[in-house]
Amino acid sequence: MTHDAGELALEELLKAQAYGLGFDLVGITSLGPMETADAFDDWIERGYAGEMGYLPRDAVKRRDSRLPVPGTTSAIVVGLNYGGRAPSGPIARYARGDDYHDLMTARLEELHRWLESELGRRISGKAYVDTGPILERDLARRAGLGWFGKNTNLINPRLGSFFFIGILLVELDLEADVPFEADRCGTCTRCLDACPTNAFVEPLVLDATKCISYLTIETKGAIPPDQRESIGSLIYGCDICQDVCPWNVRFSQESSENAFLSRDILVGDTRAIAKRILALDDESFRRDFKGSPMKRAKRRGLARNAAIALGNVGTVDDAPTLVAALNDPEPLVAEHAAWALERIRAQSTACAVMPPVASRRFESMAIG
Numbered sequence: 547m548t549h550d551a552g553e554l555a556l557e558e559l560l561k562a563q564a565y566g567l568g569f570d571l572v573g574i575t576s577l578g579p580m581e582t583a584d585a586f587d588d589w590i591e592r593g594y595a596g597e598m599g600y601l602p603r604d605a606v607k608r609r610d611s612r613l614p615v616p617g618t619t620s621a622i623v624v625g626l627n628y629g630g631r632a633p634s635g636p637i638a639r640y641a642r643g644d645d646y647h648d649l650m651t652a653r654l655e656e657l658h659r660w661l662e663s664e665l666g667r668r669i670s671g672k673a674y675v676d677t678g679p680i681l682e683r684d685l686a687r688r689a690g691l692g693w694f695g696k697n698t699n700l701i702n703p704r705l706g707s708f709f710f711i712g713i714l715l716v717e718l719d720l721e722a723d724v725p726f727e728a729d730r731c732g733t734c735t736r737c738l739d740a741c742p743t744n745a746f747v748e749p750l751v752l753d754a755t756k757c758i759s760y761l762t763i764e765t766k767g768a769i770p771p772d773q774r775e776s777i778g779s780l781i782y783g784c785d786i787c788q789d790v791c792p793w794n795v796r797f798s799q800e801s802s803e804n805a806f807l808s809r810d811i812l813v814g815d816t817r818a819i820a821k822r823i824l825a826l827d828d829e830s831f832r833r834d835f836k837g838s839p840m841k842r843a844k845r846r847g848l849a850r851n852a853a854i855a856l857g858n859v860g861t862v863d864d865a866p867t868l869v870a871a872l873n874d875p876e877p878l879v880a881e882h883a884a885w886a887l888e889r890i891r892a893q894s895t896a897c898a899v900m901p902p903v904a905s906r907r908f909e910s911m912a913i914g
């Protein structure tokens with residue numbers, strides 16, 4: 547079918563189609579220089595990106611949203627609710643089910659195909675979900691989806707901030723929506739005050755190297771010992787600065803996506819989940835985390851995180867799991883298990899049974 551003037555505007559049809567595909571928010575913006583490009587460059591300059599080397603690498607393209615795909619002039623920006631009403635827990639909500647990158651990219655590509663069939667011609671373009679050199683929150687604000695909260699998340703006044711952002715860049719002039727200009731944070735500072743690692747340098751500026759989300763997902767090697775305690779009971783990601791936000795308390799919603807329902811292995815409290823994770827070998831990890839965003843950390847990263855969490859909230863009852871992890875084929879896991887055992891020993895008055903054994907076994911291993 548082709549698009550005829552006189553019918554509903556193409557932009558309206560496009561949005562209806564996007565909602566029909568299951569997206570919760572849709573807006574359109576024109577491409578061009580990004581308003582927060584200087585804030586991004588300054589953030590990189592100050593070292594807040596830590597090990598995330600892909601961010602500075604593509605910094606030039608991030609300054610202007612026409613650069614990632616030459617020829618494109620508009621962005622269709624979508625938001626997908628991932629369920630802020632689900633109880634908080636050791637695994638951040640966004641990561642409990644299937645990988646949102648796959649799900650959203652496939653739907654954005656379907657939207658792209660619909661647009662081409664509607665116009666009866668090829669439209670060059672590309673879908674991005676998290677992966678491209680694009681300041682997604684900036685484009686989303688510009689497309690009218692919400693404002694930058696002081697916790698840096700984009701907040702929508704009807705949905706809160708527990709939604710993903712996806713972008714479809716197209717070589718097509720579309721009428722842009724009005725950017726979201728208001729700042730609805732006001733004098734509130736709940737997110738800044740609640741962060742357990744004091745990761746906010748100032749409102750809107752996060753030192754990622756202190757953020758639990760970065761430490762548990764992006765850090766590839768050892769987590770610095772002085773940062774382990776403040777991770778507390780968290781195993782993967784962190785929702786704290788969003789949980790306390792009044793806009794989420796009031797407006798976050800259940801997810802209607804079955805794909806985002808929690809996997810069985812991630813159900814339960816920190817100790818139960820951490821023990822299951824520490825029991826995985828490479829094969830069972832691949833099976834249990836197939837299609838999960840948590841694969842990003844690999845088994846070694848996830849087991850490392852599980853050991854830290856057990857060290858923080860575990861008891862002597864968890865010592866056997868950690869003692870077994872001292873023999874993990876990955877030295878990274880063994881080192882964190884040793885740290886956790888020592889922490890449980892130090893905190894426990896009933897620990898006489900396990901620490902000398904654990905320490906001796908660990909010391910005998912040839913790891914750094």
Ligand code: B12
Nearest residue numbers: 582585589638676681682684698699700710711759783784
């Ligand atoms: C790197 C990254 C991270 C890093 C760094 C996060 C950060 N705040 O910078 C880490 C690993 C810590 C992280 C964590 C999380 N992330 Co992340 N992450 C990204 C990624 C890939 C790039 C973000 C980036 O460019 N950061 C650099 C800083 C400078 O940019 P920014 O924080 O986005 O800040 C913008 C605004 O705050 C504003 N700004 C900054 N300073 C100032 C000053 C003024 C005066 C003004 C007006 C504006 C302003 O401009 C900045 C640039 O546009 C994006 C995807 C993408 N390509 O954009 C996802 C993304 C931002 N992450 C997302 C999510 C869901 C998360 C987590 C919630 C996951 C979790 N539960 O653990 C946490 C939230 C932590 C937090 N408080 O931000 C979503 C956010 C959705 C939303 N509604 O906002 C995104 C958009 C992915 C997606 N496609 O859905 N993430």
Ligand code: SF4
Nearest residue numbers: 741757758784786787
């Ligand atoms: S995600 Fe957690 S650690 Fe990171 S800034 Fe928010 S509260 Fe702090």
Ligand code: SF4
Nearest residue numbers: 695696731734737791
């Ligand atoms: S907690 Fe308060 S300051 Fe932080 S993002 Fe929400 S409204 Fe803004």
